[in-house]
Amino acid sequence: MEKFLKKTYVAQKSEEEQVDIKIVLIIVPIVILIVAIIFIIINIVRIENEKKEQEIYAKQIAEQRIKEEQIKIEKEKEEERKRQEKIPKLTEQGRQNIESIYSSDTKRVFLTFDDGPSTVTPTILDILKEQNILATFFVLGSRVEQMPDMVKRIYEEGHYIANHGYSHVYSSIYSTPEMVLNEYNQCNDAVKNAIGVPEYNSHLFRYPGGYAGGPYATIKAQAKDILSQNDILYVDWNALTGDAETTKPTIEFEMQRLQETVGNKNSAVILMHDAQAKKVTAEALPQIISYLKEQGYEFKNFYSIIK
Numbered sequence: 001m002e003k004f005l006k007k008t009y010v011a012q013k014s015e016e017e018q019v020d021i022k023i024v025l026i027i028v029p030i031v032i033l034i035v036a037i038i039f040i041i042i043n044i045v046r047i048e049n050e051k052k053e054q055e056i057y058a059k060q061i062a063e064q065r066i067k068e069e070q071i072k073i074e075k076e077k078e079e080e081r082k083r084q085e086k087i088p089k090l091t092e093q094g095r096q097n098i099e100s101i102y103s104s105d106t107k108r109v110f111l112t113f114d115d116g117p118s119t120v121t122p123t124i125l126d127i128l129k130e131q132n133i134l135a136t137f138f139v140l141g142s143r144v145e146q147m148p149d150m151v152k153r154i155y156e157e158g159h160y161i162a163n164h165g166y167s168h169v170y171s172s173i174y175s176t177p178e179m180v181l182n183e184y185n186q187c188n189d190a191v192k193n194a195i196g197v198p199e200y201n202s203h204l205f206r207y208p209g210g211y212a213g214g215p216y217a218t219i220k221a222q223a224k225d226i227l228s229q230n231d232i233l234y235v236d237w238n239a240l241t242g243d244a245e246t247t248k249p250t251i252e253f254e255m256q257r258l259q260e261t262v263g264n265k266n267s268a269v270i271l272m273h274d275a276q277a278k279k280v281t282a283e284a285l286p287q288i289i290s291y292l293k294e295q296g297y298e299f300k301n302f303y304s305i306i307k
C-alpha cells in the first residue's frame with residue numbers, strides 16, 4: 001500500500017512537472033513575443049519621434065533660410081533704393097526749380113565749390129562733415145581723373161557732384177557750341193568711373209567763367225540750347241567769397257566779399273573754389289558757415305533742386 005501510494009505520488013509529480021514544462025513552453029514564447037512586440041513598438045515610436053524631430057528641424061532650417069533670403073532681398077532693395085536716390089533725376093519740377101533758383105520763400109544757401117578736386121578738397125570735406133552741411137562740387141573732368149578717390153568721398157558723403165567741363169581752357173571748351181557738350185560728357189564719364197555708378201548724370205553744368213558775357217557769350221548761348229536738348233541745365237551764382245578775384249585773398253577779404261554779395265538775399269548760390277591755390281577758402285570756411293548760420297540760412301545742395 002505504501003508502495004502504491006509512493007508510485008501514485010511519483011506519477012502525479014511527473015504529471016505536474018509535465019504541466020509545468022508545458023506552461024513554461026507556452027509562457028516563455030508569449031513573454032518573448034510580448035517583449036519583442038514592446039521592443040518593436042518602442043523602436044517604432046522612437047523612429048517616428050526621430051523622424052518628426054528631423055522634420056521639425058528641417059522645417060526650422062528651411063524657414064530660417066527663407067527668412068535669411070528675405071532679409072537679404074530687403075537689404076539689397078534698400079541698398080538699391082539708396083543708390084537710386086543718389087542718382088539725380090531731372091524732372092519738370094527740377095527744371096522749374098533751376099529757373100527759380102534765386103528766389104525762395106525761406107532763407108536758403110547753396111555752398112558751391114568749383115575747379116576741384118584738389119588737395120584742398122579733403123579739408124573742405126572735413127569741415128562740412130563736422131558742421132553736418134551738404135554742399136555742391138562742380139568738378140573738372142581732368143581733375144577727377146587725377147583724384148578719383150576724392151570724388152568718391154565727395155559722393156559718399158552726400159554732396160552733389162555737378163559738372164564744370166573737362167579742361168577749363170576757354171579756347172578749347174568754347175571753340176564750338178558742341179564742344180561744351182563734349183566736355184560735359186568727358187567730365188561726366190570721369191565722374192562715373194570715379195564713383196562706380198554707370199548711370200550717373202548730374203544734369204547740372206556750370207560754365208567755366210560763368211554763363212554771362214565775355215568773348216565767348218555767343219558760343220555759350222548756343223551751347224545752352226544743345227545742353228538743354230540733352231537734359232543738362234546750367235547754374236551760375238549770385239554771391240561769392242571773391243577767392244578768384246585776387247591771387248592772394250585773405251580770410252578777411254573773403255568774409256567781406258561774402259557779406260557784400262550775400263546781402264539780404266533769400267536764396268544765395270555762393271561761388272567758391274576748391275582748387276589747389278584756394279587754401280584760404282578752406283581756412284575761411286568755418287567763419288563763412290557761422291556767418292551764414294547767424295543770418296538764418298538753411299544749407300541746401302542741388303539734390304533738393306534736381307529730383
Ligand SMILES: [Zn+2]
Binds near residue numbers: 164208
Ligand atoms: Zn572754374
